[in-house]
Amino acid sequence: MVFHTRVALAEDYDLSHSQIDEYQNNGHILLKNVIPESEIAELRTAVLRAHEALKDQEEDFQKAFRITQNLWEINDVVRAHVLSKRYAGIAAKLLGCRDVRIYHDLTFFKEGLGKGKPTPWHQDGHYWPLNTDGCITLWVPLIDCPVDMGPMSFVSGSHLNKDAEHLPISDESDEYISKLVENENLSVAPAQHMNAGDATFHSCWTYHAAASNTTENTRIAFAIAYYDADATIPLQPPTNERRAANLARWFPGAVPGGPAATHLNPAVLSSRD
Numbered sequence: 001m002v003f004h005t006r007v008a009l010a011e012d013y014d015l016s017h018s019q020i021d022e023y024q025n026n027g028h029i030l031l032k033n034v035i036p037e038s039e040i041a042e043l044r045t046a047v048l049r050a051h052e053a054l055k056d057q058e059e060d061f062q063k064a065f066r067i068t069q070n071l072w073e074i075n076d077v078v079r080a081h082v083l084s085k086r087y088a089g090i091a092a093k094l095l096g097c098r099d100v101r102i103y104h105d106l107t108f109f110k111e112g113l114g115k116g117k118p119t120p121w122h123q124d125g126h127y128w129p130l131n132t133d134g135c136i137t138l139w140v141p142l143i144d145c146p147v148d149m150g151p152m153s154f155v156s157g158s159h160l161n162k163d164a165e166h167l168p169i170s171d172e173s174d175e176y177i178s179k180l181v182e183n184e185n186l187s188v189a190p191a192q193h194m195n196a197g198d199a200t201f202h203s204c205w206t207y208h209a210a211a212s213n214t215t216e217n218t219r220i221a222f223a224i225a226y227y228d229a230d231a232t233i234p235l236q237p238p239t240n241e242r243r244a245a246n247l248a249r250w251f252p253g254a255v256p257g258g259p260a261a262t263h264l265n266p267a268v269l270s271s272r273d
């Protein structure tokens with residue numbers, strides 16, 4: 001079974017030049033069938049199991065979603081996906097770098113029946129403690145995700161600024177970005193239906209949000225965050241408490257000015273299988 005998983009996950013994803021341009025211009029893209037269909041059910045089971053095992057570390061973000069992180073450390077199936085050259089190959093091509101490293105993985109459960117509130121507009125860059133803008137997140141629903149389940153919306157081109165860098169995800173970030181969108185007439189790419197296994201990729205600087213989940217089912221989504229494999233740890237101390245916490249958690253032992261490359265951050269494309 002594990003052998004079968006590795007073969008499917010090693011298959012290259014056929015990414016066109018125009019898709020790479022689209023990502024680089026907009027800071028986000030939706031790609032179909034990123035997870036091979038044959039692998040979705042097994043990954044979903046593994047993610048649910050690993051999430052349960054990490055339940056005592058679950059965090060609830062203002063009722064918008066519940067997360068657990070780094071499932072790949074405790075589950076072999078999740079690890080095979082997180083270290084898959086298929087997904088990392090897409091991330092590296094979109095970023096235009098030779099290889100990517102793992103920042104961390106995470107679940108994003110949004111409750112159904114409207115209990116899962118809207119995800120506020122925010123910029124992930126507030127949280128990333130790295131010396132590079134080459135940061136990208138793959139976000140994939142593990143069940144079909146119609147628009148009323150809360151797939152993400154993005155502001156196209158917003159990855160070219162850091163206007164909301166000072167704000168963590170909150171009502172304040174939502175209000176701040178909503179005003180920017182309105183006042184500057186920014187281009188919002190509305191959420192689109194995603195089948196299980198379709199994935200969005202977004203830059204850590206792209207404004208993004210999601211609506212409430214009004215379906216009967218919990219939205220089960222999984223994400224893998226990658227960055228340019230040659231990134232370093234900034235020389236200056238982290239500029240906010242969340243970056244400081246993430247530096248300690250995801251880069252244990254890394255030193256200011258040194259490579260962002262601890263045992264938790266394998267370079268996926270150059271690793272041996």
Ligand SMILES: O=C(O)CCC(=O)C(=O)O
Pocket residue numbers: 064065108110119124137139208209210221223
């Ligand atoms: O799942 C969500 O609603 C939000 C996800 C998100 O903010 C992210 O992947 O960066």
